[in-house]
Amino acid sequence: MTKEQTQTLTILATSDIHGHIYPTTYRGKLNQPIGLAKLATIIEKERKKSADTLLIDNGDMIQGSPLMYSYHHSTLPTNPIIEAMNQLGFDAGVVGNHEFNFGRSAIDKAVSSSHFPWLSANVIDQSNKQPIYGKPYVIQETDSGIKVAILGITTHYIPNWEKPDHIRGIDFSDAYEATNYWVKGIREHEAVDVLIVSYHGGFERDLITGEPTEKLTGENQGYRILTEIDGIDVLLTGHQHRKIAQIHSEKAVIQPGVNGEALGKVTLNLSKVNNTWTINHKHAELIPVTVETPVSEAISLVAREAHKQTELWLDKPVGYVEGDLSVTDPFQLRLATHPLISFINSVQEDVAQVDISLTSLFHDQAPGFSGEVTMREIVSNYIYPNTLTVLQLTGKAMKQALELSANYFQLDDENNITINPDFLYPKPAPYNYDMWSGIDYQLSISQPVGKRVTSLYYQGQLIREDDTFHVVMNHYRASGGGNFDMFKDKPVIKQIQTDMTELLVDYFTKHPIVVPQYRTNFTVTR
Incomplete structure (x- = not known):
């Protein structure tokens, strides 16, 4: 008789950090409940609870704070938010729409200096018709031997907002169609136990009633992805800055707010029989950052010089x-x-x-x-x-x-x-x-x-x-x-x-x- 093996897989998710590392919006010098330096404390605490843990960022990381504005107009050699992400050991990052706000050179530099893979299956190089930033997906194998596919998808509505020079040479294919194509391909050709879709986009319909919550332009297709595409175990979302953590259509669904105000957490309980892992239970939650949450000294140190320059620049x-x-x-x-x-x-x-x-x-x-x-x-x-x-x-x-x-x-x-x-x-x-x-x-x-x-x-x-x-x-x-x-x-x-x-x-x-x-x-x- 084969003995059953059980294991817990924890997926930690950030999204829409918008360049916030220190716990401040820079509108005042307060200890605010936001920022990657505080999230880092929670991340490290969660990692100690489970040997099998993945950390994924869902996009909109390198724009949105005075720290990032100051950096993009400075001579600092490296992007402080990327340095912080490298220090934290992210397993993957997804391209968000605001990644393009400072032009192609800014996102190219961010990607090239990252120690983790960037993903987006539907951000396509017009010259070779291939994903332009990293791969469509990566497969991570945990210490317990659980094989996890992480598929990155970006809202295809970017050309409706972004300056043409910033996205020249790039096509944005339909997010739903790309998700459907790649999920089917992964399930058919990759022997994975868990499939995560990290979609920098939100929900176009109410998750309870299914009624439209916005004009159906294609900017957000999360509800359609959630309800119409089989084979997804976990759907990480963002873009709308909402706080969502629930099980819907047998998928764990997360959206962790904005500026690092919460960490998304999905817990999967799995069992293994005859070399096959099966997900028995899914749980989704948000862990809020509070005023009392300690700041990670390691992450603070990484961004200290950029933070100092930002404060001087802001007081000018x-x-x-x-x-x-x-x-x-x-x-x-x-x-x-x-x-x-x-x-x-x-x-x-x-x-x-x-x-x-x-x-x-x-x-x-x-x-x-x-x-x-x-x-x-x-x-x-x-x-x-x-x-x-x-x-x-x-x-x-x-x-x-x-x-x-x-x-x-x-x-x-x-x-x-x-x-x-x-x-x-x-x-x-x-x-x-x-x-x-x-x-x-x-x-x-x-x-x-x-x-x-x-x-x-x-x-x-x-x-x-x-x-x-x-x-x-x-x-x-x-x-x-x-x-x-x-x-x-x-x-x-x-x-x-x-x-x-x-x-x-x-x-x-x-x-x-x-x-x-x-x-x-x-x-x-x-």
Whole structure:
């Protein structure tokens, strides 16, 4: 009689770290419950519990924090986040959409300096039709002899956001189709005991009801992968910054939030009979990082010089605001013209040499400006590496865009203006509500969706559908990002290939003292 052997396999997952190593967003010098240095403490603790442990990153690692912005504009020889990952001994990393934000050279350098394999089966070199970063998948054999396949997949929606120069020579094949193809191939040709799909993408449908939670563009295909593809044991996801840990469709499903606020953990209990491993039980959980979580000294040491340079760079004064551009209530800011939004729009107009602009308040923690302005305030308010694009738009397209932004609001049971839950779940998306300058308009939320723009004027004249205007916006929005399809394929008048953060600094250099403008050009009413 053959004796049964049992074993536990632990899969640890990070995703959407966005360059956070130290426990700070750099908006303040606080001990915040985030960062790879704190995650490292939890990772090492979990590794001690199980001899068979894998550590996988699901993408969006090298962009998103002041540390990364500072590094990409420094002369430091190595990327601190890659050094930290090497120190932690990751078993694999998946290409995320934000890996491309600083151009091909940045991601090429990150991949070449990594001591672990990068994966993405559907990020394809146009010249040879092969995966351009590493392999589609790797097979890891644990100390107990369990063979694990890790397949990497990236949201194929990247061309809708990224600057063309940053993805030149790359094709992004359909994520679902690539997953289906490679899972079948692995199951047919590789003798693996466990198959993990690490997909830098999220869920397009509610995991309980199956109802769509967003416009089905292909940006997120996690639900379809989860429910329609057989042969997957573990599905690691990200991109949406949600916190998910559950068993669904007999698969363990993880999404561990953002900035290192939690570690994903999947525990598989296996038994072996006649040289065949069988998974008997799956468990998924998230282990949160807290203020009390100790920082790993080893990881802190790796990033110390980069962190030091970042702090010095952030404290550098760049200008002065004679007045108040601070944010006290993000919701109220979006109901009528706010001087901070007027200022950002005026910078965009000045650079682009046009008189109509649009921008967003990208996150509700944006502090605004008052008094002396440092780089810390700049990067705290403008958190994305955007460049600017000037499009030629018709009055019809402008009105369509305003109507789409008006969907940010709805009326509650007491007829008060509130935020549409679609902009809060499954991922907060305040960056998809735009505020314009150079035109005068009013949004009435009591009107039916699609008919909320109740007035729209340019220089005192009613804007007609066939009127044309030059409008400056960030490149994400100009590409149609945020479902602004009315901007797609519109004539591009010019592109300003300088990061908006640098443009703000340049503006302060030319105008050392900024005096806020208080003219109201739009209001949102019931």
